[in-house]
Amino acid sequence: MAAPSKATVVLKAVKKIAVQFCPFESNVRSTREFLAMVGSERARSTNMNCEVISVVRHDQSAPVVDITYLDGDKLVLKGAKLTSSEMLNAFQSLCTAKDLQAKIAAKK
Amino acid sequence: MAATLCVKVLPKQGWLPLIQTVRHGSKAVTRHRRPMHILKQKLMAVTEYIPPARVIPPGAYPPQSKQVQEDSAFMVVMKRNLKNVFQHSKMVAVVQNNASNAEDMMMLKHRLHKHGISVKFFPNQVVRSFIKDGLFSNMAPLFIGPTVLFVSEEPKVKEMLSTLRASPQMTLLGACIDNALLSAQGVVSYSKLPSVSVVQGELVSGLTMLTSHTASLLQRHPAHLSALLQQYVKQQSSEGAPKAEEAT
Numbered sequence: 001m002a003a004p005s006k007a008t009v010v011l012k013a014v015k016k017i018a019v020q021f022c023p024f025e026s027n028v029r030s031t032r033e034f035l036a037m038v039g040s041e042r043a044r045s046t047n048m049n050c051e052v053i054s055v056v057r058h059d060q061s062a063p064v065v066d067i068t069y070l071d072g073d074k075l076v077l078k079g080a081k082l083t084s085s086e087m088l089n090a091f092q093s094l095c096t097a098k099d100l101q102a103k104i105a106a107k108k
Numbered sequence: 109m110a111a112t113l114c115v116k117v118l119p120k121q122g123w124l125p126l127i128q129t130v131r132h133g134s135k136a137v138t139r140h141r142r143p144m145h146i147l148k149q150k151l152m153a154v155t156e157y158i159p160p161a162r163v164i165p166p167g168a169y170p171p172q173s174k175q176v177q178e179d180s181a182f183m184v185v186m187k188r189n190l191k192n193v194f195q196h197s198k199m200v201a202v203v204q205n206n207a208s209n210a211e212d213m214m215m216l217k218h219r220l221h222k223h224g225i226s227v228k229f230f231p232n233q234v235v236r237s238f239i240k241d242g243l244f245s246n247m248a249p250l251f252i253g254p255t256v257l258f259v260s261e262e263p264k265v266k267e268m269l270s271t272l273r274a275s276p277q278m279t280l281l282g283a284c285i286d287n288a289l290l291s292a293q294g295v296v297s298y299s300k301l302p303s304v305s306v307v308q309g310e311l312v313s314g315l316t317m318l319t320s321h322t323a324s325l326l327q328r329h330p331a332h333l334s335a336l337l338q339q340y341v342k343q344q345s346s347e348g349a350p351k352a353e354e355a356t
Contacts, residue, residue, distance in 0.1 A: 023250050023281040024291070032204065032253045039206030039277060052206070054279045058291035 009038055009088065011047040013098035015070050020055040021063035021079070031063035031079035034087045067091065069098055122149065179237075186234045193228060193259050194244070201258040201268060201283035201295070202250045208277050216275055223267040225260040246289055250281050265299040 011017075019035045021028045037043065039052045065077040065087065075094055077087050124143055134142055144152070179187070194200065208216070217227050232251045239248050256278075258268060263285045272278050280292045290298060301307075325333060 024246075026249060028249075029252050035279075036204075036206050036253050041207040041209065044207065052276075054204075054206075056279060056281060056292040058293055 009043040009092060010095060011043055011050045013069050013095055013102060014047060014050045014067060016051045016068040018053045018066040020057060022057050022059065022061055024058065025060060027080045028063050030082055030084040030087060031065060033084035034065060034079065037088060183234055186230060187238050190230060190235065190238050197259045197261055199260045199263040199283060199285045202281045203256050203258060204279045204281055205254055205256055206277045208275065212275060216271065219271045220258065223264050224262060225258050225264060225268060228257040228259050230257060243287065244284060247284060265295055269296065269299055
């Protein structure tokens with residue numbers, strides 16, 4: 001399993017990350033790892049205003065990560081069949097894209 | 109030193125040297141490959157190892173005997189600690205902490221210690237191997253990632269929940285209270301339950317409701333009781349009469 005490109009996650013353009021999972025299911029490993037990596041000190045220090053909220057349910061529902069960006073966009077990651085590195089890659093690519101957009105808008 | 113004193117062209121490997129020095133020959137153990145005597149060469153060539161021909165390529169089938177790895181001594185110690193923890197504590201809660209500083213952990217530990225809850229760290233592998241054959245085998249899927257155990261003798265759930273609400277990084281995954289496995293919502297509803305004495309009082313009052321009703325009836329004025337009984341007899345007779353009419 002290839003590690004994501006950078007060790008830390010940059011959360012500059014993110015407003016809120018809501019992670020919901022059911023710990024007694026067998027398909028939550030990737031979601032929990034994603035939560036651990038996103039909720040780490042280094043990741044949160046990149047943006048102190050970003051909230052990382054985790055909800056624990058027991059209704060055998062699939063694990064879901066709901067990310068809200070500063071410009072209103074939403075990214076929904078369904079972690080049932082994904083690995084944590086895939087989720088991180090997708091999340092980081094979107095984040096960098098948003099960062100570039102924000103920089104271009106700021107320059108103008 | 110032997111090379112400087114005796115001039116000889118070092119031959120390729122396996123060839124005897126053209127000039128064999130007698131005085132300053134190399135020792136038995138050399139840094140280069142010492143050329144072997146021809147007879148020894150022949151012997152080595154004849155007695156080379158020929159591996160037995162495998163019918164099945166290695167790795168095609170799973171191994172017959174399962175490789176069971178013994179626990180290291182440290183693991184044995186940790187398992188003993190775990191066993192003590194599970195035996196002596198009524199409440200064992202599993203919490204995932206994404207990231208907490210040392211000072212956050214210290215504050216949390218201090219607050220929990222006031223209520224008699226201790227915070228324990230155990231490696232997931234040890235916990236899983238200890239748990240899988242026991243009462244708590246269904247707790248095994250909880251132990252993934254960075255987990256912490258909150259352990260206490262008394263099930264003080266309300267205080268634990270309030271302390272956890274203060275620190276946003278900690279996520280309560282589940283708890284085992286009085287040998288009953290509870291999810292996060294189960295823990296919350298457990299905390300909202302009234303205490304045992306209150307529940308017992310409610311149960312007793314519900315059971316003795318009828319008898320207390322009868323006792324209060326008897327304690328009233330007897331005229332009241334006789335009036336009630338007459339009314340009851342009238343009702344019985346009126347019910348009996350329509351039933352007899354229906355029968356006929």
